[in-house]
Amino acid sequence: MTYKSDYLQTLQRRGYIHQITDAEGVDARASKPGLMAYIGFDLTGPSLHVGHLMSIMMLRRLQQHGGKPIALMGGGTTRIGDPSGKDTQRQLLDNDTIAANKASIRRVFERFLTFGDGPNDAMMLDNADWLLDLNYVEFLRDYGRHFSVNRMLTMDSVRLRLDREQPLSFLEFNYMVLQSYDFVELNRRYGCVMQMGGSDQWGNITMGVDLGRRVAGAELYGLTTPLITNADGSKMGKTAAGAVWLNADMLADWDYWQFWRNVDDRDVGKFLRLFTDMPDDEIARLEGLEGAEINDAKIVLANAATTLCRGAHAAEAAEATARATFAEGGAGEALPHVSVPFPIALVDALTATGLAASKGEARRKLGENAVRLDGEPVSDPNHLISGPARLSLGRKRHALLVK
Incomplete structure (x- = not known):
């Protein structure tokens, strides 16, 4: 479909649209200023991860095009847990934990959205x-x-x-009912007319659209984004080291920057469109680079994505660290600093820094000659490290050992 509104044209061109309940209706509303839409985020942890970035960027795009985004915190629904994509019931959290998670998560939204009382300001x-x-x-x-x-x-x-054949509790079965009711309440209280979310939320969203029509005669809309995968088919945002957290206290700026720097060559253009504000023509130029030059495009992606989430200072420090670590053989200040007791055995240092999840994994990596100490290969798990040093696993993961 060819859209008339700048908002949907942008979403379509940059790859955000998977399904829309009424494309013409949404297009007509988006052609006028003030389209209000929301996305819900449950408070199951102190940080969201890269898998949530599509939703956050959707709210950002809405605000950029004159709409009013709502980030809905699931202080109520977190007490139940969304069964989507889960084999077991989520752990039930107490009120204090939910409140702490909400306060922690809010900090990330303040980097992507402008909050306030104006007609275009976001609401949480x-x-x-x-x-x-x-x-x-x-x-x-x-x-x-x-x-x-x-x-x-x-x-x-x-x-x-x-x-x-996994158990589904009656508690979880109620989740979609409450999510639908959220939509009705947001429409009644604030005039919100659209819910957005990932493709796994399509059923819940359409039930909310239907409930609004039935109980209030409201004309509501839904829009979902596609599941984003890496070029190799794996789920975007999952790494061998675990989730890529958005909060800096959950994942160092260096590791966040490195995640983007190390994406598959084939994903550079797609990720630039989805996760940065770079103009289309510049993205087209960057994704057209070949050979070693594609690494320059990856650095641009890493800097732009990190600047959005962590700030320009974090991106600049990470790039300087990468340059010092890889090009100049040094140890940049942005590398994760891990305090350890010296002397420390190499196998213990690998687990203390998180470069290896267990001593067994550490020994396997040592046996594969994948570990370097200050740039030199080491393989003895009992090798004692007596002072500050740079510990590396493979070419992409590093940490500084400090006292």
Whole structure:
């Protein structure tokens, strides 16, 4: 479909659109200023990860095109847990943990969105404000009657769990009902007309659109983004070292920068379109680079993505560290500094820095000649390190050992 609104044209051109409930309706609303849309984020941990960046960038694109984005914190729904993509029930968190996670997560949104009271300013809301005060019997009577269990059983979040013969609690089964109710409340309270999310949320989103029509006669819309995978087919954002966290206290700036610097050559253009604000013509030039020059494009990607999430200072420090570490044989200041007791055995240093998850893995890597100490290969797990040194696993993972 050819869109008329700048907003949907941008989303389509840069690869954000997977499904839309009413493309013409959304296009018409987006052609006028003030389109209000939301995405929900449960508070299951103190940081979101790179897998959430598509959603955050969708809110950023909306604000860039004159819309009003809502980042909805799941202070209420976190108490239940979204069953989507899970084989087991999520761990139930206490109120203090949920509140701490919310405060920690907010810091990242403030880098991507402008919050305030203006017509184009973003809002951060919490569904606990309306979900925790619900009267259960009244809620079932007024809203539960609009949900078909037959249809709910066909939703991917439920069907896939049952197909794998994994237990699904009644608590989790209610999640989609509450998510649908969120949409109705946001429309009633603030005039929000669109919910966005990943492709796995399509069923929940369409149920919210349907509920709004049934109980309030509201014309609501839904839009989902595609599942983003790496060129090799693996899930984007997953690494051997674990999740790529957005918060700096969960993942060092250097490691965040390195994640983008080390993407597959074939992903550079796609990731520049999705995760940076660089103009299309410059992206086209960069993705057209070949051979060793593609590494220059990767550095541009790493700098742009890191600047958005961590700030320009973090990107500059990481690039300087990369230059010192790889080109000049030094040890840049942005490398993770890990305090250890000297002397320390090499195998213990590998686990203390997180370069290896266990002593067994450390010994395997040593046996593969994948470990270097101050640039020199080492293989003896009992080798004693007596003072500050640069420890490397392969070409891409490094840490500085300090007292």
